[in-house]
Amino acid sequence: MSATPLSVSDAVEVDAIDRQAGRLIALGGWTIVVIVGGMLLWLLYAPLAGAAYGSGMVRVDTQRKTVQHRDGGIVKTILVREGQHVTAGATLVELEDVRLDASADALEGQLAAEQLKASRLAAERLLASSWAPPADIVARGRKEPRLAAAIAQEVALFKARRARLDGQIALTRKQMDDVKVQLAAREREFASASQALALMDEEIAANQRLLEQNYVNKVRVVTLQRSAAEYRMRIDDNRAETAKAAQTLSDLELRLASVGDGTVQEASNDLRDTQARIVEIEERLRAARDATDHKLIVAPVSGRVIDLKVTTPGSALGPRDPVLDIVPDDAPLIVETRLPVDAVQHLRTGQQADVRLTAVKLRAARTFIGEVVYVSADALEDRRTGAPYYLAHVKLDRAALDEAGVELRPGMAAEVFVRTRERTAFDYLSEPFTAAMHRAFRE
CATH class of the missing domain: 2.40.30.170 (Efflux pump adaptor protein, beta barrel domain)
Structure with a gap:
């Protein structure tokens, strides 16, 4: 079979197709070259982080704050929860210790009793006629029977001591009044005797002149002279008794002054001893309260509670055991x-x-x-x-x-x-x- 010859138009069409295919192949080749080249350039030079x-x-x-307790104890109350925001100084956990509570209560009772006594002694030192216990102690006494008994005892003691002082003062003043009456009587007796003696001296002088003229006998003059001597003796006795009464009055005045001075001195001495005991008790109470205050675990900083390790009241907490952590607000x-x-x-x-x-x-x-x-x-x-x-x-x-x-x-x-x-x-x-x-x- 022989090939059919192409016509001129067919040959032209085939040639055009060949040229179009060549251009497409060339374009594809260049495209591949560009892509491959771009990829190579990207691989070689494009920076990748x-x-x-x-x-x-x-x-x-910063480190979060771990809250611990120095001595440990039995957990009484848990006042915070996980994630709760707390302020600095807020109570987080409360522990309990019966011995510390009893010791602090006993010392507070002793302190109140000594303060009550000091108040009473201060009033006695001023020689006050009346005294009322401090209002705060009276208020506590309504709740504490022992303190109420101490208040009643101090009030009774003040009244008794004041009554004794008033009795001593009244007795001394009565004695002084009696001596003053005696002095007044002695003064009247002295005046009367002095006046009688003056008249007696005048009568003796007149009779002495008559005796010289033999108008009266000597016995009359001697009798008058003896009477005058008796008046002088009575006047001397009166002066001695008056001096003695004056000395007695002076002694009573000193005694009256010493009654108050003695009370003031005794109250001052007792008050000084009482104040010394108050200072001692306050120091002991401060230590007891410090130990009691340590039962309260407080937040050292403001922040949020995390990692709460204590969750059950009544559980034991050892010394230095971590209780919880706090993330500070400003951290x-x-x-x-x-x-x-x-x-x-x-x-x-x-x-x-x-x-x-x-x-x-x-x-x-x-x-x-x-x-x-x-x-x-x-x-x-x-x-x-x-x-x-x-x-x-x-x-x-x-x-x-x-x-x-x-x-x-x-x-x-x-x-x-x-x-x-x-x-x-x-x-x-x-x-x-x-x-x-x-x-x-x-x-």
């Missing part, structure tokens, strides 16, 4: 992460890190940019697995967190990508081969 990956957790930048939060040891050559403070908070549910996946603020100086070892790692702290941008409405809480899980040096894709692909060849040549 490296990253060291580690899982982490949000923690307090900055960071993301603590463990990074592989082979990334240490690329780690340094100030590097950027991408952090994704896995515990936060956002509408869209959100990565927050942070800054590496700490890298451990040496590799650490996981106590459970024994795997080595480097510890790093990443600080997040507070403004970005606020914009996203995210509130950091200690314990939140996170994924951390610490950006390392930039390398090309070719470097990533060739690194295993170059490393293998390097080891092979060394072997």
Whole structure:
């Protein structure tokens, strides 16, 4: 069979098809060249950011405050719960100790009794005619029978001592009044005797002149002189009795003054001793109250309660046993992460890190940019697995967190990508081969 010859039009059409096919082949070839070349250029020159990956957790930048108790004891009341916010000085847990409570109560009773006595002695020192116990002690006495009995005893003692003092004063004044009456009588007797003696002297003088003229006998004159001598003796006796009564009055005045002075001195001495006992009891009570106050476990700082270890009233708490931890309000939060040891050559403070908070549910996946603020100086070892790692702290941008409405809480899980040096894709692909060849040549 012979081939059918092509017409001129068919030949032209075939030639056009051949040229079109050639152009398509050329275009495809150039396209492949461009793609392959672009890929080669991308592999060789396009920088890719490296990253060291580690899982982490949000923690307090500074150490959280662990609350302990010095002596321990039996848990009486738990006043906080996990996650609760507390202020500095707030009571967290109350312990109980019957011996301390009894000792403090006994000392408080002794102190109140001594203060009551001191108040009574202070009134006696001022020679007060009346005394009322302090109002605060009276108020306590309504609830404490022993203190009420002490109040009644002190009131009765004050009244008895005041009555004794008043009796002594009244008796002395009565004696003074009697002596004054005697003095007044002596003065009247002295005046009467003096007047009689003066008249007697005048009569003696007149009779003496008559005797010289022999108008009277001598017996008359001698009789008058004897009577005058008796008056003088009575006047001298009166003067002696008056002096004696005056001395008695002076002694009574001194006794009256000494009655008050003695009471003041006795009250002052007793008050000094009582005040010394008050100081001693206050020191003992201060120590007892200090021990009692230690039964109250209070918050050292304001913050949030975490890791509450005491949950049951009546449980025993040993000395220095941790009770709970408090995350301070002003403590900055960071993301603590463990990074592989082979990334240490690329780690340094100030590097950027991408952090994704896995515990936060956002509408869209959100990565927050942070800054590496700490890298451990040496590799650490996981106590459970024994795997080595480097510890790093990443600080997040507070403004970005606020914009996203995210509130950091200690314990939140996170994924951390610490950006390392930039390398090309070719470097990533060739690194295993170059490393293998390097080891092979060394072997």
